[in-house]
Amino acid sequence: xxxxxxEPAWVRRTLIGSALAAMAVVLVVPxxxxxxxxxxxxxxxxxxxxxxxxxxxxxxLTLLAAAISLVINGVAGIAAAWAIAKFRxxxxxxxxxxxxxxxxxxxxxxxxxxxxxxxxxGWFGAWxxxxxxxxxxxxPGIVLATLFITFPFVVRxxxxxMEAVGSEEEEAAxxxxxxxWQILWRITLPNVKWGxxxxxxxxxxxxxxxxxxxxVVSGHIRGETNTMPLHVEILYNDYQYxxxxxxxxxxxxxxxVTLVLKAVxxxxxERALNQAKVKGGVEA
Amino acid sequence: xxxxxxxxxxxxxxxSAADLLxxxxxxxxxxxxxxxxxxxxxxxxxxITVKQSHDGSAKQAQAVINGLSADVVTMNSPxxxxxxxxxxxxxxxxxxxxxxxxxPSYSTHLLLVRAGNPKAIVxxxxxxxxxxxxxxxxxKTGANGKxxxxxxxxxxxxxxxxxxxxxxxFLRKVYANVLALDKxxxxxxxxxxxxGLGDVxxxxxxxxxxxxxxxxxxxxxxxxxxxxxxxxxxAWIDRNVERKGTAAQAKAYLEFLYTAPAQEIxxxxxxxxxxxxxxxxxxxxxxxxxxxxxxxxFGGWSVAQKTHFDDGGWFDQLYQPR
Amino acid sequence: xxxxxxxxxxxxxxxxxxxxxxxLPLAALAAKAMGMGWAxxxxxxxxxxxxxxxxxxxxxxxxxxxxNLFLGLLIxxxxxxYRFPGRKLADALVDLxxxxxxxxxxxxxxxxxxxxGWLGEPLAALGIKVAYAPLGIIVALIFVTxxxxxxxxxxxxxxxxxxxxxxxxxxxxxxxxxxxxVILPELxxxxxxGFALAFARGVGEFGSVVFISGNLPMxxxxxxxxxxxxxxxxxxxxxxxIAVLMLLFSFVMLLAINLLQRWAQRRAVA
Numbered sequence: 001x002x003x004x005x006x007e008p009a010w011v012r013r014t015l016i017g018s019a020l021a022a023m024a025v026v027l028v029v030p031x032x033x034x035x036x037x038x039x040x041x042x043x044x045x046x047x048x049x050x051x052x053x054x055x056x057x058x059x060x061l062t063l064l065a066a067a068i069s070l071v072i073n074g075v076a077g078i079a080a081a082w083a084i085a086k087f088r089x090x091x092x093x094x095x096x097x098x099x100x101x102x103x104x105x106x107x108x109x110x111x112x113x114x115x116x117x118x119x120x121x122g123w124f125g126a127w128x129x130x131x132x133x134x135x136x137x138x139x140p141g142i143v144l145a146t147l148f149i150t151f152p153f154v155v156r157x158x159x160x161x162m163e164a165v166g167s168e169e170e171e172a173a174x175x176x177x178x179x180x181w182q183i184l185w186r187i188t189l190p191n192v193k194w195g196x197x198x199x200x201x202x203x204x205x206x207x208x209x210x211x212x213x214x215x216v217v218s219g220h221i222r223g224e225t226n227t228m229p230l231h232v233e234i235l236y237n238d239y240q241y242x243x244x245x246x247x248x249x250x251x252x253x254x255x256x257v258t259l260v261l262k263a264v265x266x267x268x269x270e271r272a273l274n275q276a277k278v279k280g281g282v283e284a
Numbered sequence: 285x286x287x288x289x290x291x292x293x294x295x296x297x298x299x300s301a302a303d304l305l306x307x308x309x310x311x312x313x314x315x316x317x318x319x320x321x322x323x324x325x326x327x328x329x330x331x332i333t334v335k336q337s338h339d340g341s342a343k344q345a346q347a348v349i350n351g352l353s354a355d356v357v358t359m360n361s362p363x364x365x366x367x368x369x370x371x372x373x374x375x376x377x378x379x380x381x382x383x384x385x386x387x388p389s390y391s392t393h394l395l396l397v398r399a400g401n402p403k404a405i406v407x408x409x410x411x412x413x414x415x416x417x418x419x420x421x422x423x424k425t426g427a428n429g430k431x432x433x434x435x436x437x438x439x440x441x442x443x444x445x446x447x448x449x450x451x452x453x454f455l456r457k458v459y460a461n462v463l464a465l466d467k468x469x470x471x472x473x474x475x476x477x478x479x480g481l482g483d484v485x486x487x488x489x490x491x492x493x494x495x496x497x498x499x500x501x502x503x504x505x506x507x508x509x510x511x512x513x514x515x516x517x518x519a520w521i522d523r524n525v526e527r528k529g530t531a532a533q534a535k536a537y538l539e540f541l542y543t544a545p546a547q548e549i550x551x552x553x554x555x556x557x558x559x560x561x562x563x564x565x566x567x568x569x570x571x572x573x574x575x576x577x578x579x580x581x582f583g584g585w586s587v588a589q590k591t592h593f594d595d596g597g598w599f600d601q602l603y604q605p606r
Numbered sequence: 607x608x609x610x611x612x613x614x615x616x617x618x619x620x621x622x623x624x625x626x627x628x629x630l631p632l633a634a635l636a637a638k639a640m641g642m643g644w645a646x647x648x649x650x651x652x653x654x655x656x657x658x659x660x661x662x663x664x665x666x667x668x669x670x671x672x673x674n675l676f677l678g679l680l681i682x683x684x685x686x687x688y689r690f691p692g693r694k695l696a697d698a699l700v701d702l703x704x705x706x707x708x709x710x711x712x713x714x715x716x717x718x719x720x721x722x723g724w725l726g727e728p729l730a731a732l733g734i735k736v737a738y739a740p741l742g743i744i745v746a747l748i749f750v751t752x753x754x755x756x757x758x759x760x761x762x763x764x765x766x767x768x769x770x771x772x773x774x775x776x777x778x779x780x781x782x783x784x785x786x787x788v789i790l791p792e793l794x795x796x797x798x799x800g801f802a803l804a805f806a807r808g809v810g811e812f813g814s815v816v817f818i819s820g821n822l823p824m825x826x827x828x829x830x831x832x833x834x835x836x837x838x839x840x841x842x843x844x845x846x847x848i849a850v851l852m853l854l855f856s857f858v859m860l861l862a863i864n865l866l867q868r869w870a871q872r873r874a875v876a
Contacts, residue, residue, distance in 0.1 A: 007781055012688055019684040020696065022677055025725075026749055027702050030714035033724065037717060072623075079619035087613050097860060098624055101632075104856035104863075106810030108830035109849045112837070113631035116638055116846070119350035120371070123634050129351070132527060137352040147627055171609045180611035202704070209707030211813035212830065216837075219352040221305060221337045229709040229813070234338075236713050236817075237470040238313055239498060241478065245717075248710040255705035262705075263698045343838045367840060422823065425838040464738060464820045467838075475820065479720040481738060595841070603823070 034252050037245035049235070049243030050250055054223045058231035059250070061139065065146045065214075065227065066207035072147060073203055077154025078196070082188070084155075085162035086170070096159075102151040110148050111216020114141055137219030142227060145213040150203045157199030161192045194269035201265065205258040209251065304334045304533055307354035309341040309427065310468035311491045312516075315553040316358070322545055328536040340426040340468035348373065348521065355525050355534040358518045358541075360391070360488070361427035361578075363585040365519050378519040384558040387515040388541035389550040392575055393435045394492045395506040396476070396485040403483045407508045408439035411484060412457035419464045419482040421472050423593055427514075428469040430593060432486040435512045437592075438576050442510060456602045477503065488514065489571060490554040505571070513575040516555065635853070638846045650847035655823055656832055660851075663829040666740055667808030670747035671801050677748070678755025678800060679793070685756075686763040700756050703749055708813030715746050716817040738820030743828065746814040751807050755800030762796040762870070795870035802866055806859035810852065 006012070039046055049055060083089075084096060102110070116122050118135040128135055135141050169191070170183050178186070189196070211229040218225045226234065228251055235244035308316060316336050323329035337344065337352070345364035348354045349371045359365055362379060369376045379386045397405050403416050411418055421429030433455070440446060440454040463482045466472035469491060476485035477495050484506075485495070492505050518541060520534035540546055547557035551566040563570075582588040592598045639647065650656060685697050703711065719726040719736035729736055736742045766789065774784040812830040819826040827835070829852060836845035 006687070011781075015680065016684050016688055016690050019681045020692075023681065023696060023699060026677075026752055027699055029718060029724070030711060030749065031702065031706075033714045033718050034710060037714075076619055076623035079616040080623070082612060083616040083620050086610050087617075089613075089617070095620070095624075097864065098628065099620075100860060101856070102628060104806050104810070104860050106812065106830050106852050106856070108812050108833050109635075109810070109852050110631075112833060112845060112849050113635055115350055115837075116634045116842075117631050121350070121842075123637075125351060129527075134351070134353060136350065137347060144627070148631070151627060167610060174609050174611070183610070184612070205705045209705070209710070211707060211709040215813075216834070219337055219347055220339055221335050221352075224335055229707045232707075232713065233709055237310070237468075237474060239473075239478075244713060248707075248713060251707045251710050255702065255707070255710075258705040259698045259701055262701060263694070340838060342840075343834075346837055346840060349840075422821075422835075425835055462822075465822050467821055467835075471821075475738070479716070479737065480722045481720075481820075595839075 031252060034245055034248050038242060038249040039246075041242040045242050046246040046249075049240070049246035052243075054226065055228075055231055055247055057223045058226045058228045058247075061142065061226070062208055062228040064139070065143050066204050068143050069146045069150045069207045070200055070204055073150055073154050074196075074200055077158060077199060078184075078189075080155045081158035081162050081192075082184070085159055086167055099155055100152050102148055105148075107149060107210065107212025108216060110145055110213040113148070114144055114213075114217050118144075136217050137221070138225060141217040142214050142225060145217050146207045146210055149210050149213055150207045153203040153206065154196065154199035157195045157202065158192055161195030162188070165191045194265055194272055197265045198262065198269065201258055201261050205255065208254055304332060304355040304530060304537055305337065305353060306334050306356050306358055306537075307337045307344050307348055307352060308358045309344065309360045310338055310470045311428070311473070311488060312358060312360070313338050313470070314494070315490075315550060315555060318549045318553065319541070319546055322549060323537055323540045326540060326543075326545075329540060332533050332537070334537065340421075340428075342367075342425050342427070343468070353524045353528065354521050355528065355530050356518060356520045356538055358516065359427070360514060360516055361430065361585065362386075362515060362517045363430070363589055364427060365517055366585060368519075368521065373524065374519055374522045379517060382518065382538060383542060385515065385517065386519055387517045388538075388546070388558050389516045389555045390558065391488045391490050391514045391516065391555050392511045392571075392573070393431045393486060393514065394489045394511065394571060395508060396487070396492045396495060396503050397483060397506055399502050399504055401504060401506065405484055405506055407506075408436045408458075408510075409443075409454075411436065411461060411486075412454055413461075416461050416484060417463040417482040418458065418461045419466065419472050419476040419485045420462060421469055421487070422465040422467060423599055426468050428472070428487060429465070430588075431488075431512050431514050433592065433599065434578065434582060434588065435486075435508070435510070438512060438581055439508065439510050441581075452598065452602060455598070459599075459603050462603075489556075493554040493569075507571040507573050510574040510576060512581070513577045632853070635846060635849060638843070639850045642843050642847060646843070647847045647850065650844045651851055655827070656829075656848060658824045659827050659829045659832045662740065662743070662825075662827065663809050666743040666747055666828070667805050667811075669744050670751055670808050671804040673744070673748050674751055674755045674804050675797060675801050677752065679759055679797065681752075682756045682759040682763055686760060700753050703752055708750065708811070709817070711749055712746065712814040712817035715742075715749060715814065719745060719818065737818050738822075738826065740826055742818040742820070743815050743826065746818050747808040747811060750811055750814050751804035754804040754807065755797065758796045758800035758803065759793055762793055766792055792873070795866060795873050799863060799866040799870055802859060802863045806856065806863065809855060809859075 080099060084092060114136060117124060118128060118141060119125050120129060169187050173183050173187055209229060214227050215230060218230055220226060220230065228247065232244050232248045235247060306316060320334040323334065324332060341359050341361065341364045345367050348357060348368050357365060357368065365378060368374060369378055395405060397403065410416065420432045423429035423433045436455060436458055437451060440451040464475045466475055469487055472485060472487055473491060473495060475481050477499050495503055496505060518538050520531065520538060525531040525534045544562060547559040547562040550557045551562055551569065554569065556570055557563050578585055578588055590597065681700065685693060716737055718724050719742055721727065721730045726736055736745055770788055771784055774788045810830065815828055816831065819828060821827050821831055829848065833845045833848050836848065
């Protein structure tokens with residue numbers, strides 16, 4: 001670092017120290033607390049809490065909802081990014097705004113939306129009931145709420161990458177006679193794969209952790225419609241504090257894995273971008 | 285395609301016909317954990333798995349109204365089941381279908397204070413003393429909170445020279461002392477016992493005794509002079525059991541609650557059994573105090589709800605932030 | 607431009623996806639609200655309990671966003687400008703609140719800041735009450751919205767050319783006045799965007815707040831909780847009215863954030 005635009009050492013040290021101290025208090029202490037409280041009653045209690053049938057079912061349901069969200073929001077996200085990045089059409093910026101909307105809607109409002117739609121007195125409530133289809137207070141409701149919450153993640157990460165890469169390669173392939181799917185598989189997706197990965201990681205992290213919206217539509221049936229975060233809440237309210245924190249620590253582990261994956265993807269993406277720049281420079 | 289996907293998903297989610305869903309109130313978690321295996325061990329309950337859902341009672345009733353497909357509801361006040369009946373999901377005369385006005389058990393409200401009773405609380409009147417911090421359930425969202433309010437009201441009405449103004453003034457002072465107005469009974473317990481907030485917790489007798497067990501030497505019960513009888517009514521939800529074909533199982537489950545083994549389980553969980561013989565056997569367990577009923581004292585639940593708890597009612601007039 | 611195929615298909619999927627998942631539910635809410643009429647809606651919005659919750663939600667979200675404005679700038683600055691052991695780890699850790707389920711954050715923070723907790727006990731000895739007070743809500747929101755300012759400021763700070771700072775220094779400006787006069791103005795659009803994102807998220811946040819707030823009506827009850835409270839009281843229309851209010855706020859914030867981002871981009875280009 002050039003000394004002409006850097007601070008004296010003591011200023012630097014103070015700033016680094018206070019930033020790390022703030023991060024320790026705000027971020028690290030809660031993380032440590034979860035593992036501490038989870039293990040406070042010993043490994044046996046911890047293991048029993050994590051392998052309890054209700055906990056296992058909650059883990060399964062959480063992963064299922066996350067997987068469905070990943071597939072649907074992933075495929076639709078690629079389609080949306082393709083439409084928005086590769087074409088200009090009226091209402092394009094309105095569409096972008098509409099896609100970002102779920103980011104700013106409060107989770108509780110999201111839950112309410114689905115109650116209004118699929119509850120007994122909602123738009124489709126009577127029809128669903130007469131056909132014996134359960135949406136709300138059953139797995140489909142949980143999946144729908146998760147889908148809504150995680151809706152924008154993939155598009156938002158894909159869009160800037162697709163726009164930055166440009167369409168020259170695709171257009172060249174088209175001129176050379178490649179078909180649409182071939183272009184998508186062979187050119188576009190490889191070009192944006194890190195952006196896609198990044199979006200999917202964010203999407204799954206949010207899907208696994210969603211609480212407010214799912215809480216409104218779940219019905220809290222033990223061993224049936226409880227996701228992992230809801231199971232944590234139930235244990236917490238059951239006086240089973242150590243078990244609650246044990247299950248919470250499982251969620252913390254997935255969060256930490258997410259952070260690692262994210263760092264790896266970011267690093268790979270950066271490298272890919274630099275290589276592309278070098279390649280571009282040589283060709284130019 | 286969308287709807288077909290949904291129905292496929294819900295087939296995955298639909299439980300087998302031999303499963304019952306019991307939608308219940310917040311602090312009944314432990315008792316049904318014991319009741320359900322006992323039911324499964326009886327001939328009538330063989331092969332039936334009962335799933336549980338617990339939360340604040342009003343929230344649970346709302347979920348059933350919105351389509352949570354409960355086979356049975358086991359609540360802590362008739363008012364929530366009346367709300368479900370209003371939506372047409374079960375017969376309005378549900379309370380007459382089983383003995384004891386469909387209540388296999390009941391409880392009442394007691395006070396719980398810190399060990400040694402540092403604020404010298406002996407009866408409801410002490411809750412209005414300045415500097416006493418109270419933890420209760422929000423009477424708007426849980427029957428637990430309604431019983432607290434009504435019990436304090438019953439005490440105030442018994443005081444010499446009581447009239448509507450003195451009673452309201454008393455309640456205003458009590459609720460000015462409220463530190464936390466929790467959503468459900470268990471939240472209030474957590475606030476008081478685990479988080480160490482407040483001087484007094486007002487909740488069900490069963491919960492008071494359980495907290496004493498969980499936190500020995502840290503808290504102690506206070507039995508007031510008078511309290512409200514808190515019925516724990518149960519009902520099967522007609523429309524849901526018809527659709528699922530579980531009417532017989534649901535009825536068998538609720539009838540099981542009246543049998544001696546189930547009544548014993550209630551007593552062991554500090555919930556008063558409706559069976560006089562079982563109650564007499566456990567008489568030493570339960571607090572001795574004067575119990576009034578909502579019907580005699582407050583003109584029944586629908587009147588009480590309208591006068592005190594509906595928007596604009598007494599509670600809204602009384603409860604002002606500090 | 608339309609050399610590439612798949613416009614109809616991809617736009618069709620997008621609109622179907624958006625329509626079914628987002629617009630249809632929003633339409634249900636709008637229809638329900640229309641059924642109420644403005645007068646009824648206004649009555650709900652002006653209930654003392656709703657107004658108290660509105661004030662609380664906006665106040666706590668604003669305070670948390672302001673705190674994170676400074677904290678975020680500090681962390682972004684340290685991460686971009688200095689090299690120290692553990693920098694990569696700290697950088698990755700900034701995203702923890704995004705990755706950690708809010709309910710987990712809620713119970714963890716409540717445990718730490720309760721009067722019996724690690725930090726709650728010493729603070730209580732100083733007479734500072736965190737859990738079950740508005741301060742607790744602010745603490746939870748600081749945690750949840752910490753990454754926003756850091757992540758919006760970081761890239762701008764990285765791309766800031768060194769030349770202007772060197773020029774400023776060579777003209778005799780002190781380091782502090784260079785920061786204030788040269789660097790800070792460049793960061794303002796990013797800071798504003800980060801602030802707006804944090805604020806918007808804070809107003810709607812639920813999971814991390816419910817555990818720590820104590821949910822005292824008129825005192826520590828946030829707006830989303832009033833919605834749940836209304837639902838618990840069988841008052842679906844009132845819940846809808848408050849949801850509409852929150853949605854309107856979301857729209858406004860979304861618009862503001864988009865404008866801010868555009869401003870930031872223009873600044874970056876210029």
